[in-house]
Amino acid sequence: MPELPEVQTIINGLNSKVLGKEITKIIELRPGTVYRQFPITSLDNIISISRKGKYIILQTSSNYKLIIHLRMTGKLIFENDLTKTSNHARAEIVFSDKTKLIFDDVRTFGKIQILKFNEEVPALINLGVEPLSEEFNIIYLKNKLKNRKAPIKNALLDQTVIAGLGNIYVAEILFRAKVHPATSANNIKSTKLERIVSETKIILREAIKHNGTTISDYRNVEDKTGEFQNFLKVYGKKICKCGAMIQKIKQAGRTTYFCEECQR
DNA sequence: AAGTAGACTTGGGGGA
DNA sequence: ATCGCCCAAGTCTACT
Incomplete structure (x- = not known):
């Protein structure tokens, strides 16, 4: 997949394209792509977009977060036209302003997890230091x-x-x-x-x-x-x-x- | 405990 | 041209 520089490039793009947008729904186009521990009932704004290692973290205003891993072939493509799709669209995050993010992934290894804001994932807890931080010495x-x-x-x-x-x-x-x-x-x-x-x-x-x-x-x-x-x-x-x-x-x-x- | 082969999955490319 | 084999940005699991 995308390694750190690719994920960082995606984070930078997401920050300019979707930060602050209101999520109206998350559509799972291929079963197994989106893990939900609980139903999403309210409308939520994306309040922060960040990365840990190769994991993408979208934090929302009402206490949940999306953790996205692209694995080998995953992509997050911003789309202005709701009628458009892509060859291997596995999920879509739809916004109230009629735009969306398409989660496209040929090999279907990539996943989107919906978690409570304070819920942790073992893989994320166990990550080593960020190579661009001073801790990496x-x-x-x-x-x-x-x-x-x-x-x-x-x-x-x-x-x-x-x-x-x-x-x-x-x-x-x-x-x-x-x-x-x-x-x-x-x-x-x-x-x-x-x-x-x-x-x-x-x-x-x-x-x-x-x-x-x-x-x-x-x-x-x-x-x-x-x-x-x-x-x-x-x-x-x-x-x-x-x-x-x-x-x-x-x-x-x-x-x-x-x-x-x-x-x- | 550390280390690694295997599994997951689809599609593109080089070779028979 | 077709077929089929090998390979691919990653990580989790199960085994030694």
């Missing part, structure tokens, strides 16, 4: 990784270590930090950990500036692609800028791209 990372023998690639994908990284950005981070993805997490030198921390922040900020990375499905709320795919150095590449072939290996079921020459 070498002391934190060293402590989190000290007992982990698994490859650094797997550890950085673990949302309870850092919230928001995914397969593309972890590959790019390790490439720029010059760390081999199979290195045991607890066996990385401090200078390299420092590089991982600093490159993570740099890459994520750059990617947000370019509206995220579109490999295939990701779109922002205006149904537009991101541009950061033009700046990737290793993910999906065949040849490294050093001239060596980019290697592809499987780690924890995911494909890892890396350069044997540059990442040691």
Whole structure:
């Protein structure tokens, strides 16, 4: 799915398009997309739009919130015309001013949860630090990784270590930090950990500036692609800028791209 | 406890 | 051109 920069781009779009709007109904077009623990009876305004890791949180004025996860192929598309729809619309959030958000998701992994405002979700409670916050520093990372023998690639994908990284950005981070993805997490030198921390922040900020990375499905709320795919150095590449072939290996079921020459 | 294969699901692309 | 196999931005569960 969308990783942190893509989700942040969507948050920015939602803030300009739907903040303050009144929700009249939430339509589930495919069963299993929307989890409701209670019926929504009143009309509610969206009073805040934020993100934790890759989770989108819409807080409403009358004590409930929507937690949306896009997983691999989910999109939130703002639409001015209520009669319009999209190929894989799974749910719609309809507003009183005759606009709506379409939740479109080819692979149907994405979900919308409707929760009481103070209700917590285990996945959200257990999230690690935000990589762009000051809490994400070498002391934190060293402590989190000290007992982990698994490859650094797997550890950085673990949302309870850092919230928001995914397969593309972890590959790019390790490439720029010059760390081999199979290195045991607890066996990385401090200078390299420092590089991982600093490159993570740099890459994520750059990617947000370019509206995220579109490999295939990701779109922002205006149904537009991101541009950061033009700046990737290793993910999906065949040849490294050093001239060596980019290697592809499987780690924890995911494909890892890396350069044997540059990442040691 | 840590680590990982499998499951969920649809569609696009390279190859026979 | 068709068929069918492999692959994909993520995370939860169940097993060793």
